[in-house]
Structure formats: C-alpha cells, structure tokens
Amino acid sequence: MGGVSNVPLIKDGKRLDGRKPDELRDVRIEAGVLERADGSAYLEWGSNKVLAAVYGPQEVLPKHLSDPTKAVLTYRYNMAPFSVDDRKRPGPDRRSVEISKISAEALEKVVLLEQFPNTMIKVFVEVLQAEAGTRCAALTAASVALADAGIPMRDLVVACAAGKINDTVVLDLGKSEDNFGQADVPIAIVPHTGEIVLMQMDGDLTRDEYTQALDLAVKGSMQVYELQKDALKRRYGGVVDEQ
Amino acid sequence: MDDTGVRAGFGAYKEDGKIYSSLYGVAEEFDDAVRVVPLCGKYKPYKDDFVVGIVEAVRFKGCFVDLNSPYKGYLAFERDDEFKVGDIIFVKIDDVDEANKIGLVDGRLLYDGKLITIAPVKIPRVVGKKGSMLNILRTDSRCMIFVGRNGRIFIKGRPEEVERAENAIRMIEREAHTSGLTERVKSFLSGSGGPVRPEAPKEEQHGEPDTVFEQFGEEGD
Numbered sequence: 263m264g265g266v267s268n269v270p271l272i273k274d275g276k277r278l279d280g281r282k283p284d285e286l287r288d289v290r291i292e293a294g295v296l297e298r299a300d301g302s303a304y305l306e307w308g309s310n311k312v313l314a315a316v317y318g319p320q321e322v323l324p325k326h327l328s329d330p331t332k333a334v335l336t337y338r339y340n341m342a343p344f345s346v347d348d349r350k351r352p353g354p355d356r357r358s359v360e361i362s363k364i365s366a367e368a369l370e371k372v373v374l375l376e377q378f379p380n381t382m383i384k385v386f387v388e389v390l391q392a393e394a395g396t397r398c399a400a401l402t403a404a405s406v407a408l409a410d411a412g413i414p415m416r417d418l419v420v421a422c423a424a425g426k427i428n429d430t431v432v433l434d435l436g437k438s439e440d441n442f443g444q445a446d447v448p449i450a451i452v453p454h455t456g457e458i459v460l461m462q463m464d465g466d467l468t469r470d471e472y473t474q475a476l477d478l479a480v481k482g483s484m485q486v487y488e489l490q491k492d493a494l495k496r497r498y499g500g501v502v503d504e505q
Numbered sequence: 506m507d508d509t510g511v512r513a514g515f516g517a518y519k520e521d522g523k524i525y526s527s528l529y530g531v532a533e534e535f536d537d538a539v540r541v542v543p544l545c546g547k548y549k550p551y552k553d554d555f556v557v558g559i560v561e562a563v564r565f566k567g568c569f570v571d572l573n574s575p576y577k578g579y580l581a582f583e584r585d586d587e588f589k590v591g592d593i594i595f596v597k598i599d600d601v602d603e604a605n606k607i608g609l610v611d612g613r614l615l616y617d618g619k620l621i622t623i624a625p626v627k628i629p630r631v632v633g634k635k636g637s638m639l640n641i642l643r644t645d646s647r648c649m650i651f652v653g654r655n656g657r658i659f660i661k662g663r664p665e666e667v668e669r670a671e672n673a674i675r676m677i678e679r680e681a682h683t684s685g686l687t688e689r690v691k692s693f694l695s696g697s698g699g700p701v702r703p704e705a706p707k708e709e710q711h712g713e714p715d716t717v718f719e720q721f722g723e724e725g726d
Contacts, residue, residue: 412546
C-alpha cells in the first residue's frame with residue numbers, strides 16, 4: 263500500500279481476477295443460519311467467508327456498563343487462526359480491536375438503542391476465510407444478523423471499499439490489489455439517507471480520486487444493500503399477509 | 506400526523522415525511538396508519554399483558570420473575586412465602602415504568618403440566634382473533650392452556666393430549682406467516698394427531714411475492 267508499485271494489476275481494462283474497475287466480487291448472503299443465536303447471517307464476498315451472530319437485547323454484563331437511557335451495543339470482530347495464509351495468532355490484536363470499535367460505532371448510529379434501556383446487544387463476527395475487505399464483509403453480515411434478531415433499526419448498514427491500483431480508481435479491492443495497490447477506502451453507509459457511518463483510508467489519493475472512490479464505494483454499497491434485503495426476504499419465503 | 510395524513514404505527518418511524526420500517530416484518534396498511542408485524546424478536550413487556558414467568562429469586566415480601574424478556578419482573582407477595590424459586594406462574598403486568606422496571610400482579614401458580622416456549626411474535630397467531638384459535642386448541646385438545654404474551658405456553662392435561670396440543674402450537678409457530686392456518690389446525694387436531702408434517706400444503710401461498718414486506722423500504726410518502 264502507498265507508493266507506486268510495479269506489479270501490473272490491470273491489463274486491457276481488466277483486473278487480475280477478470281473484473282472491470284467498477285465491478286464487485288460475487289456476494290452471497292444468507293440470514294438465520296444459527297439455531298442458538300437470536301439472529302445470525304452468513305456472508306460470502308469473493309473468497310471472504312464471515313459468520314455473524316447477534317444475542318439480545320439481554321441483561322447487561324458486567325453490570326456497571328449498563329446505561330439507563332439506552333442499550334449497550336458490543337461488537338466483536340475476530341479472525342479465525344485458519345482464515346489467512348500464515349496462521350494468525352488467535353485472540354484480539356491491535357487491528358481487530360480497532361475494527362470492532364469502529365464497527366460498533368457504525369451500528370450504534372442505526373440501531374434504535376433507546377428502545378431498550380438497561381440492556382445489551384451483542385454482535386459477534388467470525389472471519390472464517392479472509393481475502394481483503396473483511397471489515398466491510400463483517401459489518402454487512404452483522405447488520406443482516408441484527409435485522410434477523412428482530413432488533414429495531416433505522417436502516418441496514420452496508421459497507422463496501424474502493425481503492426486505487428496502478429493509478430486507477432477501482433471498486434472492492436481483492437487480495438493482491440490490497441497488497442500491491444496504492445490506496446484502500448472502506449466505507450459504510452445508511453442507504454436511505456446516504457449517511458456515512460464508517461470511513462477509513464489507507465494509502466493516498468488526490469482530491470479527485472478520493473471523490474471518485476467515494477462515489478464508486480457508495481454505488482457498490484447500494485448493490486450489496488439489495489442483496490441484504492433479498493437475503494432477509496428469502497428467510498421466511500413467500501410471506502402472505504392475512505389480517 | 507403531518508401532511509401525509511398517515512401515522513407511523515408499531516415498528517415504523519417517520520423521517521422527512523416518509524414512513525420507514527424499523528423492524529424486519531410484514532407491513533400492514535390502514536386508512537390512517539402503517540404498522541409492521543415483526544417476524545422475530547424478543548418480548549417487550551407492556552402493561553396489562555398476561556405472561557408466564559418463572560420465579561428466579563425470592564425476597565422478603567415478593568419475588569423476581571424471569572419473563573423471557575430482557576427485563577425481570579417483580580411480584581409483591583399477597584401472603585408470606587407465596588411462591589418459591591423455580592415456580593411457574595401465570596401473572597399480569599401491572600406497570601412498566603420508563604426504565605422498564607416491571608411490576609407484576611395477580612400471580613397464580615401453574616403446576617402438573619408442560620411449559621413450552623415459542624417465538625413471542627407468534628403468540629397473536631396462537632390466540633387468534635378474539636381468541637378464536639385458542640378456543641379451538643382448548644376444546645379440540647381437551648387441555649388447559651395458559652398462553653403468556655412473552656412466548657411461554659403452559660399446557661395441562663393427559664400426556665397424549667398435551668403432546669397433541671404442543672404439536673399443534675409448534676405447527677402454528679412454524680406457519681404463522683401463512684394464511685388458512687385455522688383450518689389446518691382444526692384438521693390436525695381432529696385428525697390422527699400423528700407427527701406434524703414438516704411441510705404443510707402450499708396452496709395457501711396465493712399472495713404475490715410483493716406482499717413480502719421490503720424491509721426498510723418506503724411505505725408511503
């Protein structure tokens with residue numbers, strides 16, 4: 263990341279995996295995959311595989327964290343030791359603590375926490391297989407799991423990344439593009455208001471490139487949003503309203 | 506109520522003159538309001554609900570009751586040592602304050618029966634319009650059935666009848682979002698009462714897929 267790399271990542275307008283610059287990897291979402299959790303979702307994004315589980319609202323533990331005005335939302339992003347090429351040392355590290363914190367803050371913006379004072383909503387996301395863009399995949403899966411748990415929200419949260427490789431702004435970086443590219447901008451949005459609830463940037467972009475990347479990431483997010491809604495609809499099949 | 510003339514009911518909220526759903530469920534439109542019937546979620550206590558609780562801890566003049574909800578209830582005893590830890594009671598919610606502290610009243614001990622738990626959002630289907638479904642369950646299964654709004658149901662009767670009632674309730678839970686359910690429950694209870702078919706006949710799926718509520722989609726403007 264950063265600097266100019268001499269690794270060719272784009273040939274004849276196509277990327278290494280054959281995608282166009284503004285093309286997403288394949289995304290597949292399934293809601294309600296875990297029996298014991300209150301809500302859950304499984305998501306595949308390219309070769310990323312993540313599993314999200316939601317518990318709650320429930321009693322706050324440890325008790326001193328409880329807030330009499332709203333619910334407490336906790337988020338745990340964790341990478342499985344076998345999710346990457348070289349075995350990852352298990353347990354929280356600097357990176358996953360950071361991702362957990364910003365993702366929790368993104369979800370706090372949409373969950374109607376004030377409806378459940380003195381309770382706790384726990385979100386757990388396990389990355390089973392990683393291939394760049396796991397924080398976006400994790401957050402996208404987590405918001406589907408929250409909806410599946412029946413927790414009131416203003417909207418779903420969708421995340422998607424854009425970046426720069428070989429001086430071209432592209433959508434949704436793959437692994438080699440992330441490693442040898444020039445910039446990576448993951449964002450998360452609230453689709454119906456367009457609010458940005460998470461944004462980070464690794465590498466460097468000019469102001470124009472930045473605007474371009476942002477537009478691209480928002481467009482990508484909207485595509486994923488449709489898939490999220492679709493996954494939730496499929497969960498209960500053809501629902502018929504009788505009353 | 507503003508220029509739209511439509512009110513955001515349960516599970517819905519309003520922003521910039523548009524109504525959005527805050528829950529994952531099926532939308533219902535009325536003349537002046539829109540509400541969302543959730544497909545899942547925990548029980549949230551409301552005043553005057555009847556619930557089935559389990560006594561969790563006994564204090565000097567009352568007890569704390571687990572209500573299958575994020576919040577515990579407190580029931581003041583009418584006489585000393587009315588209930589003990591582990592008792593299953595049928596109880597009414599007297600009061601819910603803004604911090605969701607729940608006061609309970611009219612505790613009644615339930616014994617010699619089976620306690621089952623289903624998703625709280627499916628309870629209205631088990632009860633039916635003005636208790637229609639519950640009446641069918643009660644008369645056709647010959648069981649005493651106590652239905653708590655919190656998803657707990659206590660069934661009392663002869664073992665095979667209790668099992669049949671439970672199977673019928675499980676069927677209602679599984680097929681709560683489809684129509685023609687009352688008829689199926691009736692035929693199930695009057696029939697052999699064997700194991701419930703995992704898949705019910707699909708003829709009732711006459712609605713267009715459009716009736717599936719688009720979560721968080723616009724519901725009016």
